[in-house]
Amino acid sequence: xxxxxxxxxxxxxxxxxxxxxxxGIIDEQAETNEHIDYLNEYLECIGTKSFIFEPEYVDRDYMxxxxxxxxxxxxxxxxxxxxxxxxxxxxxxxKLEKDIIEGNSEIIKSLQSSFLGFIVLRPxxxxxxxxxxxxxxxVNEHSNRIFPVLRNYKIHFLGIELTIKxxxxxxxxxxxxxxxxxxxxxALQGLGYGWGKNNISSPSEITQNAKKITSDYSKNxxxxxxxxTSQMA
Numbered sequence: 001x002x003x004x005x006x007x008x009x010x011x012x013x014x015x016x017x018x019x020x021x022x023x024g025i026i027d028e029q030a031e032t033n034e035h036i037d038y039l040n041e042y043l044e045c046i047g048t049k050s051f052i053f054e055p056e057y058v059d060r061d062y063m064x065x066x067x068x069x070x071x072x073x074x075x076x077x078x079x080x081x082x083x084x085x086x087x088x089x090x091x092x093x094x095k096l097e098k099d100i101i102e103g104n105s106e107i108i109k110s111l112q113s114s115f116l117g118f119i120v121l122r123p124x125x126x127x128x129x130x131x132x133x134x135x136x137x138x139v140n141e142h143s144n145r146i147f148p149v150l151r152n153y154k155i156h157f158l159g160i161e162l163t164i165k166x167x168x169x170x171x172x173x174x175x176x177x178x179x180x181x182x183x184x185x186x187a188l189q190g191l192g193y194g195w196g197k198n199n200i201s202s203p204s205e206i207t208q209n210a211k212k213i214t215s216d217y218s219k220n221x222x223x224x225x226x227x228x229t230s231q232m233a
Contacts, residue, residue: 004056005157007093010048013039016084020121023055025082029126035171039119046116046135047088052157057083059120061185062130064202065176070124078123081130085157089114100158108160115162118155120170129171133164149190176204180227 008019013036020026059081070077089110099107120130133153137145150165168189172182181203188200201209210231 005052005054007091007096008051008053009090010043010051010086013043016051016053019053020055020082023082025055025078025123026121026128027125030128033126033128033171035129042134042137043086043116045137046086048086048116049090049114050087052083052085052087054083054085056080057120059083059122059130061170061202062120062122065204068204068208069176081123082121084119084121085155085162086116086118086134087111087114088116097158100160111157111160112162115164117153117164117166124173127171127173132169133166135164136166151190170203176207180232181206181210184232 008015010016014031017026017030017033017036021028021030057080062081063079066077066079071079091110096107117132117134119132119134121128122130136147136150137143139145139147147167150167152163152165153168154161154163156162167186169186170182172179184206185201185203188206207227210227
């Protein structure tokens with residue numbers, strides 16, 4: 001099997017950042033991202049044991065942002081992202097591939113039952129966290145957490161469909177999607193899905209739509225530092 005991925009035992013999200021950095025996909029600025037410590041704690045809490053690293057992944061939202069802004073920058077940005085897929089069980093890559101080729105139904109069940117979600121890593125300076133869909137924190141009698149707005153996200157890995165119930169999040173950046181745009185993107189993930197997933201706007205589309213109500217149509221809207229209240233509405 002021609003592997004377009006690598007399978008690792010999970011230790012920490014810091015290790016993932018180092019692996020991706022050593023692959024030349026992101027730079028050393030990623031290690032200063034303030035969300036790394038949070039993800040270390042989160043991934044440990046949901047019981048992460050292993051992860052898949054796909055170094056070349058096409059993400060729709062980033063591709064929209066890339067064509068609107070990053071492709072036109074003087075600095076050369078890659079149009080490809082990376083994807084990290086998380087599992088609550090440990091797997092061996094050679095055995096995994098062998099079982100899939102042989103059609104072993106048990107390995108497919110194990111992948112599906114232990115799937116914890118995924119993170120898309122963007123090839124940007126520091127603000128690398130693209131679409132994030134992870135299993136929610138455990139809910140029990142000792143927890144006051146509730147998750148009223150969740151939906152199913154489906155991905156495909158080696159022809160196997162994996163589903164996680166979550167609500168997508170992504171980190172705001174300094175050009176396409178400031179805080180309001182990123183918040184609206186997450187809100188549309190939950191509330192706008194009934195319109196059809198192809199109708200959920202990318203961050204750059206949200207910002208571009210906000211431009212339609214500004215009085216200055218000559219203004220270059222990218223890079224953008226934020227939206228006014230009327231534009232959010």
